[in-house]
Amino acid sequence: MEFQFQFDWQAAIDSIPYLAKGIPYTLLISFGGLLIGFVLGIIFGLLSINKNRFLRWPATAYIEIFRGTPILVQVLFIFYGLPDLIGGPIDPLTAGIAAIALNSGAYISEVVRGGVQSIDKGQTEAGLSLGLSRTQTFWSIIWPQAFRRMIPPLGNQAIVSIKDTSLFSVIGVGELVRQGQVYIANTFTAFEVYFVVAIMYLAITLSLSLVLRLLERRGVASV
Amino acid sequence: MTQIVKMKGMNKYFGKLHVLKNIDLTVEQGEVVVIIGASGSGKSTLIRCVNGLEEFESGSVEVDSHPLAPKGGNQKALTEIRKEVGMVFQQFNLFPHLTVRKNIMLAPMKVKDASQVVANATAERLLNRVGIGNQADKYPSQLSGGQQQRVAIARALAMEPRLMLFDEPTSALDPEMIGEVLDVMRELAKEGMTMMVVTHEMGFAREVADRVIYIHEGQIVEEGKPHDVFDNPQNERTQSFLSRVLAH
Numbered sequence: 001m002e003f004q005f006q007f008d009w010q011a012a013i014d015s016i017p018y019l020a021k022g023i024p025y026t027l028l029i030s031f032g033g034l035l036i037g038f039v040l041g042i043i044f045g046l047l048s049i050n051k052n053r054f055l056r057w058p059a060t061a062y063i064e065i066f067r068g069t070p071i072l073v074q075v076l077f078i079f080y081g082l083p084d085l086i087g088g089p090i091d092p093l094t095a096g097i098a099a100i101a102l103n104s105g106a107y108i109s110e111v112v113r114g115g116v117q118s119i120d121k122g123q124t125e126a127g128l129s130l131g132l133s134r135t136q137t138f139w140s141i142i143w144p145q146a147f148r149r150m151i152p153p154l155g156n157q158a159i160v161s162i163k164d165t166s167l168f169s170v171i172g173v174g175e176l177v178r179q180g181q182v183y184i185a186n187t188f189t190a191f192e193v194y195f196v197v198a199i200m201y202l203a204i205t206l207s208l209s210l211v212l213r214l215l216e217r218r219g220v221a222s223v
Numbered sequence: 224m225t226q227i228v229k230m231k232g233m234n235k236y237f238g239k240l241h242v243l244k245n246i247d248l249t250v251e252q253g254e255v256v257v258i259i260g261a262s263g264s265g266k267s268t269l270i271r272c273v274n275g276l277e278e279f280e281s282g283s284v285e286v287d288s289h290p291l292a293p294k295g296g297n298q299k300a301l302t303e304i305r306k307e308v309g310m311v312f313q314q315f316n317l318f319p320h321l322t323v324r325k326n327i328m329l330a331p332m333k334v335k336d337a338s339q340v341v342a343n344a345t346a347e348r349l350l351n352r353v354g355i356g357n358q359a360d361k362y363p364s365q366l367s368g369g370q371q372q373r374v375a376i377a378r379a380l381a382m383e384p385r386l387m388l389f390d391e392p393t394s395a396l397d398p399e400m401i402g403e404v405l406d407v408m409r410e411l412a413k414e415g416m417t418m419m420v421v422t423h424e425m426g427f428a429r430e431v432a433d434r435v436i437y438i439h440e441g442q443i444v445e446e447g448k449p450h451d452v453f454d455n456p457q458n459e460r461t462q463s464f465l466s467r468v469l470a471h
Contacts, residue, residue: 125276126316130330131306131382140329144320 005191012192015183019196022179026204029093029175030162033100037161038154040101041108048113059109066106072167075099079171092173096165104161111153115146155212159205166201176200225252227386227417228273233282235268235441242268243279244441250386255418257428257449260438261464266421269438270388273419274308275301287385306334309379313391315371317363317378323350324359327378334382342381349377353407369400373407380411387411389420425468429453437461 047059066074079095090098119142127137169178180197184190228250235243242265250256258266271277273286278295285291287307289300318326327346331337337345350356353373355366363371372392379387389408393401405427412418412431422428428435428449435452437445437460445452445461453469456462 120314120316122312122314122316123318126310126312126318129274129276129305129308129310129388130378131302131334132330133302136333140333141318145318148320 007195008189008192011187011189012196015180015187015189015193015196018183019176019179019193019200022174022176023200023204025093025173025175026162026165026201029096029100029165029168029173030158030204032097033165034104034158034161036097036101037104037108037157040105041112044105045109045112046116048109049116063106063109066102067110071099071103071164072170074103075168075171092168092171095171096168096173096175099168100161100164103164104157107157107160108154111150111157112146114153115150116142118149119145151212151216155209158208158212162204162208163201226250227252227254227287228419229283229285230272231283233272233279233284235265235272235277235279242441243272246282246443248436248443250417250419252385252417253415254433255412255416255420255431256434256436257420257422257432258436258438259422259425259428259464259468264438265441266438267390270310270390270419270421273386273388274305274310276310306382307385308388309382309384309386310388311372311375311379311390311392313394315363315368315375315395317371317375319363322360322362323355323366323374326363326374327381330378331381345381346377349380350374352380353377354403367400368396369403372396372400372404376404376407376411386417386419389418389422391421391423393422393424423468425453425465437464439464 044059044062047055048063050056050059075095078098079090079092082095083089123141123145124137127141128134132140165175166177168175169181172178176197180193184193187193226249228248230246230248233243233246233248234241246269248269258269260266268277272279272284275291275295279291279293281293283290286300286304289303291297291300291304295301317323318329321329324343324346327349328337328339328342331342331345332339347356347359350359353376355370355373358366358370358374363374366374376392392408393404396404401424405424408418408420408427409431420428420432430449432449434446435449436443437452437456437458439460445456445458452461453465456465
């Protein structure tokens with residue numbers, strides 16, 4: 001008997017409406033988490049270069065812990081472990097957003113630190129010598145320049161985090177991969193469905209790349 | 224005469240290295256003091272102690288009646304001093320993310336709460352004064368080195384300083400651009416600005432300085448009118464330094 005595999009286009013197309021229900025969750029977890037992660041990154045990134053070591057040390061500890069452990073372990077810990085501690089369940093969406101926030105926050109802290117430290121010391125001296133306070137010098141002179149340099153590595157992190165959300169199918173959030181798994185359980189069309197899932201991730205990450213490239217180009221003239 | 228800068232027995236260390244030794248120095252209002260010396264002699268560090276970009280370890284420094292304290296003490300005086308003392312750096316240190324106009328408007332608006340209209344008028348007036356009124360909306364990277372340094376001078380002048388510090392303002396410039404920057408400084412001196420200038424431009428020192436100070440290994444070893452220091456140096460270290468820099 002001859003076995004011939006054929007890509008079933010109809011099966012792929014049929015799966016789209018069901019899979020698409022996962023997109024809002026993927027986007028919500030990614031961008032919700034990244035937004036909080038960005039705030040965490042600014043706070044801990046700046047603390048990690050503070051002169052006061054009692055501020056620096058906790059920031060460094062946070063960065064090392066969340067960079068040094070797998071995000072899958074982090075989300076399992078939050079979803080299954082933390083409820084024991086706080087005495088109540090955590091819903092999977094919250095757990096997912098928290099995991100992306102904490103994990104990307106650690107990486108973004110390093111991006112912030114690197115960006116700020118890459119700005120020449122002469123910029124700070126020029127600001128101070130004009131009578132600006134340290135805070136004014138930082139926010140009106142150092143930060144805008146550092147932020148522009150941070151855009152490419154931030155874009156990188158955003159793409160990594162979007163893909164990381166696929167792991168959260170294990171805690172049952174109805175994101176893209178989870179939707180795919182459920183759909184396949186009924187139709188047995190794994191090849192077609194995962195193909196569509198992959199295309200959907202690609203569509204999200206490519207649109208983001210495009211937006212970032214436009215953002216970067218706008219800032220090129222001045223730095 | 225009012226003394227703008229008063230240093231008494233000032234000492235500065237970088238770790239164990241004693242970079243400024245027992246410095247006594249006063250600068251009168253309207254005076255142009257040029258500081259010369261070999262690389263690493265401490266001349267840049269000396270003027271950086273005036274506006275607190277470097278801390279000193281002992282002795283006293285008073286700028287326009289605001290007393291600085293050793294080891295960065297007396298932040299209040301430091302804040303006041305920085306509003307009254309302008310500085311021009313070897314590497315210009317313009318803000319690359321802001322246009323020339325915004326570079327100049329920033330400090331008056333942030334520090335003196337000047338309105339946009341007033342700060343803009345100041346910027347245009349000063350840019351015309353340093354001869355680049357038509358470049359206001361360019362970014363620093365679009366200007367030549369000489370133009371950038373003139374913007375840096377305008378930026379410092381926008382705060383209406385009582386004293387201007389120049390830290391090797393022409394050392395990073397191509398030779399053909401040195402003249403245009405020195406011209407602006409010469410004009411400033413003529414208008415009565417009090418200036419402390421660290422430079423290797425001996426011709427400028429001779430022509431513009433009211434007083435020349437020679438520093439060697441962190442000590443003031445010779446001080447006087449340019450004519451005396453250049454043509455009749457008393458200290459043999461000054462003689463040997465001058466013979467090296469004036470020979471070529």
